[in-house]
Amino acid sequence: MGKVLIIGAGGVGTVVAHKVAQNPDVFTEIVLASRTKSKCDTIAKAIDCNRIKTAQVDADNVEELVKLFNEHKPDIVINVALPYQDLTIMDACLACGVNYLDTANYEPVDEAKFEYKWQWAYQERFKDAGLTAILGCGFDPGVSGVYTAYAAKHYFKEMQYLDIVDCNAGDHGKAFATNFNPEINIREVTQKGKYYENGKWIYTEPHEIHKALTYPNIGPKESYVIYHEELESLVKNYPTLKRARFWMTFGQEYLTHLRVIQNIGMARIDPIIYNGMEIVPIQFLKAVLPNPGELGENYVGETSIGCRIKGIGKDGKEMTYYVYNNCSHHAAYLETGAQGVSYTTGVPAMIGAMMFLKGLWKKPGVFNVEEFDPDPFMEQLNKQGLPWHEVFNEDLEV
Known part of the structure; x- marks a missing residue:
């Protein structure tokens, strides 16, 4: 049905990779990328899935992200890297015509401030590009x-x-x-x-x-x-x-x-x-x-x-x-x-990407999860372990 690129190889990235691999009818191709490629290789080996490709990328660097996206041409990026990197990844998505999903809103490196204003400001750019951005699709938020x-x-x-x-x-x-x-x-x-x-x-x-x-x-x-x-x-x-x-x-x-x-x-x-x-x-x-x-x-x-x-x-x-x-x-x-906190964040991120690839959560612009139909997502929570x-x-x- 679609190709997904996951950025982040921590606990949540581990869960996302496992769960997308469990749903081959939706996620036909999988790329897992991180600053440290060896972490991605370890996860891929543990899952033992030949559909997972791994790559190295610095998510602070738009040029590196653009190169990665152009090489693999994913339908959607699941961002489970650091919140500081949300905007660079969104910029790269716009540059390459790729849809976007994350689990935590952007915050500046130099200030512990949680606001959606930075990401909501991308609304017109994603809308004009015909791309969907799904914000905060973990458990809470999500x-x-x-x-x-x-x-x-x-x-x-x-x-x-x-x-x-x-x-x-x-x-x-x-x-x-x-x-x-x-x-x-x-x-x-x-x-x-x-x-x-x-x-x-x-x-x-x-x-x-x-x-x-x-x-x-x-x-x-x-x-x-x-x-x-x-x-x-x-x-x-x-x-x-x-x-x-x-x-x-x-x-x-x-x-x-x-x-x-x-x-x-x-x-x-x-x-x-x-x-x-x-x-x-x-x-x-x-x-x-x-x-x-x-x-x-x-x-x-x-x-x-x-x-x-x-x-x-x-x-x-x-x-x-x-x-x-x-x-x-x-x-x-x-x-x-992975432990339960990673699991409760990673499973919903996978489901959000599934909703997009199935065409159920797909509309141009930047949206929080409550702006979509909750019913098919709730149905999948019961099927996917939550x-x-x-x-x-x-x-x-x-």
Whole structure:
């Protein structure tokens, strides 16, 4: 049906490669590229699929990307590299007439700022080129937006309160490790909190708002309001929302490590001079922390991510709705060699590309996932390893 080019060979790239290889009726040709080609070769060997070609590319370099795209001529690029590289990859897609999908919005290297404005600015260029760009197609952002669109389509006349709840109740046995790129992860969870209420954004200190929320099959876990990028697009696309928040669980030991890292300056993203060399502290820290892609083998427990929504139902009565997925770290590892956080991001990225190649999510311009029909995506979640569950009209803890 189509040719896909995956950029990124970390934990998420590993899962994406496994999942596209499992769907040969859709992905007839596969190219896996990264700054380090040997990582791609290792993944391809583990999958044992002769349809996977590998390549080396510096995703910061538009010329290298253009050369790669022109050589392989993919129908769509799945970008699971770093968020700093979104714009260079989008530029190369425009130059070569290639469609685009990512899992995280662009952020500048020198500022931990999550906004879609940089990518939304590409709307007319992609539209004029007749190309599709699908933004934020991981789990959150990604499935969280599809869940919301599904609720709006099938159950709600007016969605008023949205709480995205993200719990990782897994244990990898390490004193401190991040579940995806440490640099991105630490930047994300140490910034100020932000949520939407009554038409404006409310800012909080990091981890200021927290409470214990109960997660299915897991139980109560202390959950913290942080800012997450899908809130920006969801409140834009669903103007009836009176409040939208994002909650994430953190253990006390994790937060203690995080505070120490910040207090001693290791979370800094500005360069310093050390022994006559310029280094960025958080990038050095990344080099010494455990590799997220190698946490899977001893990871136990599961994740639970979902949307808790309150509002007016199609029948005009007040209703609540909770849709979620629980994912086992061990099951994810047995299938793909990666842990559950990588799995829950990589599977939806593959499904988004599948939606495009099937012509179901294909229209010129730049779009967030909730702007497409959620039904075929929701159907594939059940088939591809992320089954979802619904709870109606129970008292939602938020």
